[in-house]
Amino acid sequence: MLCMSISLLNINNLSVSFKADKGKINVVSNLSFDIKKAEVFGIVGESGCGKSLTALSILRILPDNAFADGEIIFGDKNLLTLNEDEMRQIRGKDISMIFQEPMTSLNPVLTVGYQIAESLITHFNLSRKEAIDKAIELLRAVKIPTPELRIKDYPHQMSGGMRQRVMIAMAIACNPSLLIADEPTTALDVTIQAQILELLQGLRRQRGMAILLITHDMGIISEQADRVAIMYAGRIVELADVDELFRSPLHPYTHGLLQSMPTAKGIALKPIAGFVPNPDKLPLGCKFSDRCYLSSDECRGFEPELVEVFEDHFVRCIKVRQ
Known part of the structure; x- marks a missing residue:
């Protein structure tokens, strides 16, 4: 049996910003979560929510005009404070990554x-x-x-x-203890997707490594992950055990993602209205308020904190807690 009680990676108040002509644009804001040894931790959200930037922050391979603040604790080290030589000893050896598109990630020559x-x-x-x-x-x-x-x-x-x-x-x-899989089945047909995901699970069991699984597909999360963070506009809006989240989703955004999944033949999908806002044009208060069916003036007054509503089940929504 895999042991998943000990934290392997702790992210505390991680923020990622891009340099801009008028200061900086915050893309990931005060992100906090941990990944336990040998577990599959999923991050789900639409494109533009900050999922990949979070992964790139862990390996310190952000674009040149981006910078990260906060803490990324791996073992007894804060990765954000290491110099480049120290990080080079960790990349690929202790923490490795599968990128979205292998054709552009592999050297063609x-x-x-x-x-x-x-x-x-x-x-x-x-x-x-x-x-x-x-x-x-x-x-x-x-x-x-x-x-x-x-x-x-x-x-x-x-x-x-x-x-x-x-x-x-x-x-x-190099037998890493943490494997980051960023949309590992993008552009693959369904049969090959299933083979790749089965392969990752088999390797995880054999080698005892943890996997950070980044995807927009809730179906993949339901079958592959142990815990999941729902991410929107650079923030975690819900965090829970996968079984608990699918059994009792709390945040309106999570409900929207689940209703967008195919369920049975003849049942129409219910897409979430609108789009993920640009990081420099976020709504006031709750960042999901402009797309939320529960939204009110109170939601636009302030941004709620991520709080524990049930044991190990966290949500960022004042309507859920009322």
């Missing part, structure tokens, strides 16, 4: 074997032959057939599903 071997040589000082042999084992672990031949392929010679498996092999090469 290098073989997949070379790219997998590179991290092994960097972190473990293996010889080139030892690293290539290990890379073949990794391709076999992610169920790529005839890995001793495919290791010589370039990314364009592989299908989308195969490239995603190569990305997973690269991510697990």
Whole structure:
């Protein structure tokens, strides 16, 4: 049985801002959550909610005009205070990441074997032959057939599903304790999606690693995650155990996401009205107030805090707590 009682990563009051002509634009605001050892922690929200920026903050690979404040505690270290050499020892070894689009994440002029071997040589000082042999084992672990031949392929010679498996092999090469999977099934057909998600769960069980799963798909979360944070406009609006959240969703945004999911043939979907606002044009008070069916003048008066309504079930909404 996997032990998920001890925190592996603690994020405290994380904010991510972009430099602008008139100061800064805050995109992620005072985010706090923890990821426990060997658990799958999901972050869900529409595009533009700050999910990927949160992941990039953990690895300190934000765009040049972005900066993060707060704390990201991994082990006994605050990752935001480490210098670049110290972070380089953590990236790919202790914390690794699967990016959204493998075709743009893999180097098109290098073989997949070379790219997998590179991290092994960097972190473990293996010889080139030892690293290539290990890379073949990794391709076999992610169920790529005839890995001793495919290791010589370039990314364009592989299908989308195969490239995603190569990305997973690269991510697990150094046996990280935390794997960040940012939309790992984007642009893949349904059958390949299921295979990739099953592969990730199998690797998690075998290696005991935690997974931060970022997606906009509530169906994936319901099947794959242990706990989930619902994110909107750079804020967590609901945080709970997955079973509890699907059984008793509290925040109107969570209700909207669930009602947007296909349920049964002939039942119309209920999309959420409007769009995620630009970070520099957020509504006053509750940031979901301009799209919320429960909204009132009180909601626009101030932004509510994320509070624990039931045991381990947190929500950011004054209407739910009334």
